[in-house]
Amino acid sequence: MKFFVDTAEIDAIADLSDLGMADGVTTNPSLIMKSGRDILEVTKEIAELVDGPVSAEVVATEAEAMIAEGRKLAEIADNIAIKVPLTWDGLKACKVLSTEGRMVNVTLCFSVNQALLAAKAGASFISPFIGRLDDINLDGMELIADIRQVYDNFGFETEILAASIRSVNHIADCARIGADVITAPPSVIKAMVNHPLTDKGLAAFMADWEKTGQKIL
Numbered sequence: 271m272k273f274f275v276d277t278a279e280i281d282a283i284a285d286l287s288d289l290g291m292a293d294g295v296t297t298n299p300s301l302i303m304k305s306g307r308d309i310l311e312v313t314k315e316i317a318e319l320v321d322g323p324v325s326a327e328v329v330a331t332e333a334e335a336m337i338a339e340g341r342k343l344a345e346i347a348d349n350i351a352i353k354v355p356l357t358w359d360g361l362k363a364c365k366v367l368s369t370e371g372r373m374v375n376v377t378l379c380f381s382v383n384q385a386l387l388a389a390k391a392g393a394s395f396i397s398p399f400i401g402r403l404d405d406i407n408l409d410g411m412e413l414i415a416d417i418r419q420v421y422d423n424f425g426f427e428t429e430i431l432a433a434s435i436r437s438v439n440h441i442a443d444c445a446r447i448g449a450d451v452i453t454a455p456p457s458v459i460k461a462m463v464n465h466p467l468t469d470k471g472l473a474a475f476m477a478d479w480e481k482t483g484q485k486i487l
Contacts, residue, residue: 271445272322274431274453278305278312282456283319294322296375296397296433296453298353299329310346317347323395325375327353328363336363344372351375351394356384361391368392375431385417389426395451400444401434410434411443418448438462 272293275283278301286292295316302309309326317324326346328339340352340363351373354360364374368391375395376388380403388396398417400410417430432444435454438461444452 271449272451273459274322274325274451275459276301276433276435276453276455278302278307278316279456280312280315280319283316286456286459287319291459292320292322294324294349294351294451294453295320296325296353296431298325298327298377310343313343313350314346317349320349322349323351323373323375324349325351325353325377325395327377331355331357331359333359333362333366336360337366340367340372340374341370349373353377353397356380356388361387364388364391364393368394377433380413382413382416382420385428385430386420389421389428393428395429395431397431397433397453399434400432400440401436403434404436410440411447414444414449415447438464 273291274294274296275286275292276296278297283292283295305312313326326343328336330336330339336354336359343352344350352367353375354363356376356378364376368374373394375397376393377397379385379396379398385396398413403410403413414432429450431451431453432449433453435441435452435458441452441462
């Protein structure tokens with residue numbers, strides 16, 4: 271399973287990339303706003319940091335304008351994935367851009383029917399939002415499982431990019447179900463290393479080592 275980093279913060283991406291934990295990056299208008307930087311400038315810098323896809327989102331809502339914005343964003347680097355919303359206009363834009371050979375990430379997916387439409391329109395990635403479904407007492411993981419089944423049934427090549435990841439449990443569940451990619455904030459990815467028994471065991475080892483009075487260096 272690939273890990274995409276859901277941020278526009280350069281230092282956080284670089285930190286994870288150095289460890290091989292950043293297979294790609296996802297951004298959106300909210301993350302760009304939080305970074306306080308120009309969208310074209312920061313996206314170019316991110317695309318130079320990672321080899322994998324960097325999702326850059328259009329802000330238009332009408333198909334022709336989305337296509338124009340998508341083409342502009344794609345000029346930034348070869349690894350740009352154009353991010354469009356799962357609306358009818360977004361699907362029109364996806365079809366045109368994907369036919370031109372560009373990667374397209376169709377975002378804000380909340381149903382299997384939407385995911386099926388995106389795959390038919392040629393999406394490279396479909397982004398179901400797990401956390402936002404959980405917020406309204408629906409099962410985000412059930413959606414991931416259902417999309418996986420449908421895509422496998424018909425051989426769609428669209429990759430399931432699980433988004434709105436809120437916890438390390440979300441990541442583990444996505445791995446078990448078979449999501450192709452997860453995108454999560456740096457803090458959630460880093461939290462995967464934590465376990466109280468690891469901390470307890472390390473503390474015990476260090477206490478015993480101290481008693482030996484030895485040094486390795």
